[in-house]
Amino acid sequence: MAPNKAGDELVFFVNGKKVVEKDVDPETTLLTYLRRKLGLCGTKLGCGEGGCGACTVMISKYDPFRKKILHHSANACLFPICALHHVAVTTVEGIGNTKSRLHPAQERIAKSHGSQCGFCTPGIVMSMYTLLRNNPEPCMEDIEDAFQGNLCRCTGYRPILEGYRTFAKDMNGCGRAANSTGCCRSGKENTMNGGCCGGKANGPGCCMNGKEDSVTMTSSSLFNSSEFQPLDPTQEPIFPPELMTQGNKQQKQMCFKGERVMWIQPTTLNELVALKSQYPNAKLVVGNTEVGIEMRLKNLLYPVIIAPAWIPEMNAVQHTETGVTIGAACTLKSVEEVMKKAVADLPPYKTEIFQAVLEQLRWFAGPQIRNVAAIGGNIMTASPISDLNPVLMASGSKLTLVSKEGKRTVTMDEKFFTGYRKTIVKPEEILLSVEIPYSRKGEYFSAFKQASRREDDIAIVTCGLRVLFQDSTSRVKEIKLSYGGMAPTTVLALKTCKELTGRDWNEKLLQDACRLLSGEMDLSPSAPGGMVDFRRTLTLSFFFKFYLTVLQKLSKSGTKTMCQPVPSNYISATELFHKDPIANAQLFQVSSSFPKTEPSSYSPFTRMSRSAFCSPINASSPSTQASSSQPFVLLQEVPKGQAVEDMVGRPLVHVSAAKQASGEAVYCDDIPHYENELYLTLVTSTKAHAKILSVDTSEAQTVPGFVCFVSAKDVPGSNITGIANDETVFAQDVVTCVGHIIGAVLADTQEHSRRAAKAVKIKYEELQPIVTIQEAIEKQSFFKDIKRINKGDVKKGFEESDHILEGEMYLGGQEHFYLETHCTLAVPKGEDGEMELFVSTQNPMKTQEFAANALGVPSNRIVVRVKRMGGGFGGKETRSTVLTSVVAVAAFKTGRAVRCMLDRDEDMLISGGRHPFLGRYKVGFMKNGKVKSLEVSYYSNGGNSVDLSHGVMDRALLHLDNSYNIPNVSSMGVVCKTNLPSNTAFRGFGGPQGMMIAECWMSDLAQKCGLPPEEVRKLNLYHEGDTTHFNQKLEGFTLQRCWDECLSSSSYHSRKKLIEEFNKQNRWKKRGISIIPTKFGISFTVPFLNQAGALVHVYTDGSVLLTHGGTEMGQGLHTKMIQVASRALGVPTSKIYISETSTNTVPNTSPTAASVSADINGMAVYNACQTILKRLEPIKQSNPKGSWEDWIKTAYESCVSLSATGFYRIPEVGYNFEKNEGKPFSYFSYGVACSEVEIDCLTGDHKNIRTDIVMDVGTSLNPAIDIGQIEGAFVQGIGLFTMEELRYSPEGNLYTRGPGMYKIPAFGDIPAEFNVSLLRDCPNSKAVYSSKAVGEPPLFLSASVFYAIKDAIYSARKDSGLTEAFRLDSPATPERIRNACVDIFTKMRILSFAECERMDTFGYRECLSEKCAGYVMTWYHLD
Ligand SMILES: Cc1cc2nc3c(=O)[nH]c(=O)nc-3n(C[C@H](O)[C@H](O)[C@H](O)COP(=O)(O)OP(=O)(O)OC[C@H]3O[C@@H](n4cnc5c(N)ncnc54)[C@H](O)[C@@H]3O)c2cc1C
Ligand code: FES
């Protein structure tokens, strides 16, 4: 049938309401439609590429084949609106709200403190909701899996899992469904290593025995689950009956036409074949998870799209004689179901390949992607890092292709892929189905994948490895080794396979296989994707794992073989990566046996996990917990007798949490559109350093909806901007980084402005860029103002030292990855240059000042308003002004409201991040580890402007001691000027970098002395009354207490012994442990910023409107301020409201930063309240029994002002670098963390097994918020030190521009056991109500994970005979871990390039066999 020329009507349902859309543009996504057309802004845009889950919705449809309603989660940002015909969509608004009733999935995340900034929350709620719709009684494993496609940057995930654990049927168990796979109750296969509690089934401490060892589990929790609404599946909205009827009818071919794209949805195979013959270049789209990305991020345009999802043959599944045939449009979710069923139904020997498919699918994207993406899409994308293609290739799967010419079947072999993303399939052909074969007797199959992050990440190297043995022997009959990530296509190692055929499965075969593979799976040093050594090593490591796995299976199968059994210490190398269940956290009264501290008026709770009772030492089991330990973690409680309505010190839920969970909370881009509003898209430089020769907007002007181009000549005021006045609003003649803003396009819609911006042509004359710190040092490209802190006599210190050690450490930067990108809405008021700016910023004052400066108006014409941010972390302290000034200029020029929310890739490109640091050190120390003298130079990469780089470097220098007393110090801090976007503030503000380098030399020093690192650290810790290298006396120094409590509560010493035992028993898996302190100085180091203001209005009904200078970015500042005001005024928190932060209520606000916002704004609020109270005093005295409302009424009627401002400045702070005198900090926050990890020495994977934190937060204003800050900061730090890696080209182009390339920690990356305690009895006289700052200080504690990894690597290296200190830069990625675990496989690689290439007269292969065989011969008996 020919497509309908006019276009069809699209019919679907949203939250039960029917939508009929006559004018559908196939380029529109469901997300855009929901937000713009339906005004349903609860669904958020976090990335637009399926990588964050903020846009998760539930899709429901009637499946006429299965006669069933199916619900699944999906990413609205990739879901084409045209794919919605006869489908029902449920958004977060559709399931509950604060006005009527929250759905339990909304209520529980809010009440369990699982929502901080809230930008991720609706997406997480919808993932949970969809799971509950499909399975009202999930187990914990189902819940964890449901979140594989959701990211949160604030919470550290634990409170979310804890809140949702209350839905789990196994909520009181070990974290796995009782008796399910992995639970110790199950007695199933994979509990061979101990299941959930390391094989202690029914022993003391096992979750099976119902006993809780000797700890009393009596205390309260941070939330009260008995308050939760029960889940009642009968109350869920019903599936629209109309869609059931429609679903039973034959669909008719549909066609939708937009400005540039036509979407055709045929219903029969014949129609499809005819269409493909008519439009051979048309794209077939099922999940749109590839095509959507190509169109959005790669700017590709596909004018004709054909959607085959309705065609029965393409959705069919058939079991044949030889295997299972799966229709190409079957989603990965349905493939998973089919494979699971086959594995359950068929004898195991037949399902080796199916199990490998399941293993790959386990780590394939998140559920939102797997629910919509098709197997055919994965094959036909022909990506070299596809996860399924190596399995399909190694298994010899068969593909059926169909076209007008008929059908043909091809085998997925070495001929199938013809080049990068190319196959032998002809343009007019369609992939109809794929047949995955059964495995045969004597056939074994493994699949492996290594990525930067375990969950939801694309592979670095992936493979499918198959061997078939001759009947009842260990002689290879057939072998197929297929790798992805090693060439432009998925490849077969043909030569290796040929040579191994006919050989016995033994050591010699292994040696030859490695030799051959290293020659065949080769990469040039400049191969795209980098990580060349790592990728080459992985090919061998995977084969080694496969070799051992097969060996083990052969021995179990009873086959008579000549091969040796797998040594017991090698067995853990055969285990597939699996997550440990996240422990069940609870609050406990401290055990009476707690040895160190006395009870006090600040009585403690204990927070701990049940799995802490378990004591495994085998691989694949949770924490190496000493069985004798009494786990206890402390949390403060309010003093006895505190009035119930006094909320200070209580775990009050974040005041916006419920609104955030229901999607009602309004973020900047959720503000309804103004009439005539324009959308702005930036035009930025594609060169790091260049002269601008010309800017041509002629093509852009032809794009529909184009309004104008804005550039430097449109700036009415000054084009010069920035903290140091060294930036431009728009670049004029020269660009100094990729992403430098040159201009902006204004158009009627976001889509039009994007298109027009892409059409702007810029010509450059390129200049030499400086990208790295090393290049800047070579070229002496520094920002002026090199800071130094010197103390004592360094030279003498070195002379007196027993040892001197020199070294270097590099720390990579970090992207803020707030879930809400930068956003501004500028509304000109039409009078006297007045403008209202709605901005996602931490810094209303600078936003106002810079915008006024650019517009050439006084600051009093500009009002900046900040309701809330979807995260900030320092990234919105100054860099938000870069966008705001541009939007303000555009609004000024056009006189119309202008909006811009950066796309994730733009945001990552232009807004800078944490400064990368290079630290060079020379440390002198005694034999016992006591440090005598330190000389350090810090170099940071500041980027192309000063911004806050000097402040960041100052803090790094002020933290170069971390927590150690160093008598003689000479230090220097240099900020490098480079051609990267200006780096800026990021939680910790240089402190983590300064401290990390200290821990580096501390760890090397301990190694050099041959002493345990914890002893050396403890020996060097400061004591009360010591002075720091910047001459500040330490008073109220609680770090020693934190240290002792952490050492004790983590059972450090006994676990360390068990770890040593574990490491002896496991050659290829190693565990490590580390305990790290932190001391973090509190105050802005720029003294005048330590001020704050507040404004309190009391209305005649007694309600209070509170405003203060701080902004809410999720950290719970407004909640804490309400608590402060509530206690100060003596009114319930429910009477107090904070609407927003604005420059017309509290002027000249310091940025919300440096962790001091609660301290300074809290005091300002307190002072304002005191003013009101003083005025009320006579009224209260004359009516002591009156209520608050009575007093307020009287006050009003007595003409007493009920409005007051408050102001506060931190006294006596200020430091002089030249003289090394003064006080940079008001006080310090302290903490200690102990972390245990397990690494896979062969792949570089690591697991965070357990972390214990003891943190001094003074007397907590709100323990739930403070614990949330600690957990969130810690997990962000895990990202910084182990995972997040920004990669640039040598030309200064950022490669890692979105969640697809840049990996922040996901749900699965948090420590399986995560115990956080707040130190008791440590009131702080320097801050409001004795509290302490908490936002930044805990971040550095994640260094304990990094040094635990280093500890584990030391053990691996020891097995290879290496005991010296080694360099490990940060982050400790799988690549760095694997490369540091030097063994025969890594050595083999070095030989192949370092030596073999030089010996080309012998030929490459011969050389390898000569040189490398030596290593291979020795590897197996290394121990
Ligand atoms: C966040 C995210 C995570 C991802 N993670 C992974 C991962 O872990 N591992 C991995 O391998 N991939 C991953 N991918 C890639 C992608 O999801 C898969 O390749 C997926 O299987 C594509 O299926 P689709 O239905 O969405 O393809 P679509 O985008 O609909 O189509 C992809 C391509 O296949 C062609 N095509 C589709 N069906 C046919 C057919 N029957 N005949 C001919 N051509 C056809 C299309 O024309 C198009 O060129 C990820 C993608 C995203 C966005
Ligand atoms: S916005 Fe859709 S997944 Fe991030």
Ligand code: FES
């Ligand atoms: S609460 Fe999850 S991103 Fe902020």
